[in-house]
Amino acid sequence: xxxxxxxxxxxxxxGRSLRLSCAAAGFIFDDYAMHWVRQxxxxxxxxVSGVSWTSDSLRYADSVKGRFTISRDNAKKSLHLQMxxxxxxDTALYYCVKDFRAGSASYVFGHWGxxxxxxxxx
Amino acid sequence: DxxxxxxxxxxxxxxxxxxTITCRASQSVSDYLNWYQQKPGKVPxxxxxxxxxxRSGVPSRFSGSGSGTEFTLTxxxxxxxxxxxxxxxxxxxxxxxxGQGTKLEIx
Numbered sequence: 673x674x675x676x677x678x679x680x681x682x683x684x685x686x687g688r689s690l691r692l693s694c695a696a697a698g699f700i701f702d703d704y705a706m707h708w709v710r711q712x713x714x715x716x717x718x719x720v721s722g723v724s725w726t727s728d729s730l731r732y733a734d735s736v737k738g739r740f741t742i743s744r745d746n747a748k749k750s751l752h753l754q755m756x757x758x759x760x761x762d763t764a765l766y767y768c769v770k771d772f773r774a775g776s777a778s779y780v781f782g783h784w785g786x787x788x789x790x791x792x793x794x
Numbered sequence: 795d796x797x798x799x800x801x802x803x804x805x806x807x808x809x810x811x812x813x814t815i816t817c818r819a820s821q822s823v824s825d826y827l828n829w830y831q832q833k834p835g836k837v838p839x840x841x842x843x844x845x846x847x848x849r850s851g852v853p854s855r856f857s858g859s860g861s862g863t864e865f866t867l868t869x870x871x872x873x874x875x876x877x878x879x880x881x882x883x884x885x886x887x888x889x890x891x892x893g894q895g896t897k898l899e900i901x
Contacts, residue, residue: 716892716895717830717838717881717895718892719883719889719891719892722890731888734795734889767837767838772840772843779885780840780843780883781828781830781883784838785837787837
């Protein structure tokens, strides 16, 4: 069974940093691209960032480009999101998401973690 | 960015009804269109990918169609567990945008 467990969320002041992590289990982690998707409670979904299985392709939404950095450690089966220069509008539940297809990233979101909440407020 | 617009934004229906949700893209996304279901307090679940391919394990009452800029999600014979919010998503090009969601409620 696929398991994705996020951690690292919390309350942070605007301009500060936070690092999210996702521990993966139940599948061959280094066969799949991985992603972060966020959702403001009661609102819609926004793709944030994705990384290929080899880490040679990193993509970001314009809203976070230059501030967030996605990375993965295949040996530790973990995914990370370093979030710098946080803004109030980054407040959301952040989901760790496994790509639907093995190999090349499809950006179809096959399995989702439960999410970790991030609140940016002074 | 490609804008995805769903209609209606909300919908009331009864168990046993057939419902259709529409998703329109601001430019062609070919068949790079996916549908997700999200129940209250739960995480989204992939239902349909590539416009019309049903994910394994998803009931056959769900179906998707369309290509280019207009797509539909159809649920035949609504079941109580189908009342949820549905999102479309394009994976044609980055950023991989979602529609605003359609909330399907019990009449």
